[in-house]
Amino acid sequence: DLYSYHESFRAPDARILVVDDTRINIMVVVNLLKKTQIMIDTAQNGNEGILLASENKYDVILLDQRMPGMDGTETLQHIRELENKKNADTPVICLTADAIRGARERYISEGFNDYLTKPVEGNDLERMLIKYLPKEKVITDVGSDSDSNDGSDPVKPKKDDSTVSGIDALKKEGFDIESAMKFCQDSEDLYLDVLTEFANEYDTRGGKLESYFSDKNWSEYGTLIHAVKSSSKIIGAMELSELALKLEEASKKGDAAFVELEHGNAMQKYRDVCDKIRRALGIGDAPATDDDDEILEFEASGS
Known part of the structure; x- marks a missing residue:
């Protein structure tokens, strides 16, 4: 825990x-x-x-x-x-x-x-x-x-109103906040960073998934949908994570019929999850970035 x-x-x-x-x-x-x-x-x-x-x-x-x-x-x-x-x-x-x-x-x-x-x-x-x-x-x-307190309890980050309201909004949208917070060390700051990263990755990842699907490149499709599955679980988007798991397993087995049947549904769920995050957190449609130096901004800031 x-x-x-x-x-x-x-x-x-x-x-x-x-x-x-x-x-x-x-x-x-x-x-x-x-x-x-x-x-x-x-x-x-x-x-x-x-x-x-x-x-x-x-x-x-x-x-x-x-x-x-x-x-x-x-x-x-x-x-x-x-x-x-x-x-x-x-x-x-x-x-x-x-x-x-x-x-x-x-x-x-x-x-x-x-x-x-x-x-x-x-x-x-x-x-x-x-x-x-x-x-x-x-x-x-x-x-x-x-850096620690009395050694018995982790230091809890301070919650501001926007953080609380954003997370509450996602909970109402069906996000499993309890599960997500376990993976994020019970840190709202880290959770918000991860949510923002997830939404900002969509343009790049979504485009690649569509390309692999069009090309029937099930190997690369399976690898990328595997990453979506893992990331979705971290943020508490369980329905998307479960569907991504089924698509990953189908692509491994070469079950093109299942992938073709469910791909559109998965992409719609993926878009919906990202839209919910953007609305809840008040962020725009920021494009994904390949600047590796930025991915550890949370760690460097010490927030």
């Missing part, structure tokens, strides 16, 4: 790499770890991840399995085979929505050290990092840390 999640360790000398094609997933992980003081590098595809792994030594790498183009398994192989061997032995944790029986064994057989299910929850992430970070870099006695 992330309502009670509170960082129980710091690791200011540790450095990790997070590779995930979905910026919302990166935002959540970075902000879950903000108070641990871990140095975090991020990449949004396999090639970026390999480049960073060739330049820096990491203590842990969190690597998304399902990405467009090069997937996590192929990315891992390239990282392990880098000529400079910088991260040949670095623990690599697979990030996946695949929580079925035998998943852990399969990912370990592919070279991963362990796996975390997405959307990532704070306590699970913490346990995994404490397990794999070098013991000498982990400081577990943080009860007297000045």
Whole structure:
């Protein structure tokens, strides 16, 4: 339960790499770890991840399995085979929505050290990092840390009227706010950032989904609808997330008939969710941006 999640360790000398094609997933992980003081590098595809792994030594790498183009398994192989061997032995944790029986064994057989299910929850992430970070870099006695309160309860962000009214409006529209807040560390500020990112991604993502659908490129369609499924769950748009899951499974099986039947419905739900977010938060139809420096604005601002 992330309502009670509170960082129980710091690791200011540790450095990790997070590779995930979905910026919302990166935002959540970075902000879950903000108070641990871990140095975090991020990449949004396999090639970026390999480049960073060739330049820096990491203590842990969190690597998304399902990405467009090069997937996590192929990315891992390239990282392990880098000529400079910088991260040949670095623990690599697979990030996946695949929580079925035998998943852990399969990912370990592919070279991963362990796996975390997405959307990532704070306590699970913490346990995994404490397990794999070098013991000498982990400081577990943080009860007297000045950034925390009395060590028993997380600090709650201040709520202003616009934040409360926006979230209340989404709750009335059917968003599962309780579930969303668990993934967002019970932080209204982070939730608002994630909602805004979700809405702003629509133009790019929606256009790509339509293109893949028109081209009957079910592989890339499945990868992108998988990302929509994960992001929708994080923001509490459960109907969209569930339909995206069905489309993902259909595209995996090559069930073109189901995709063709439900694609239009899914796109309408996707548009509706984004419109509800824009109305509730009073934001315009801002286009998505590829400026990676902006995705961690929340973390940098310390809000």
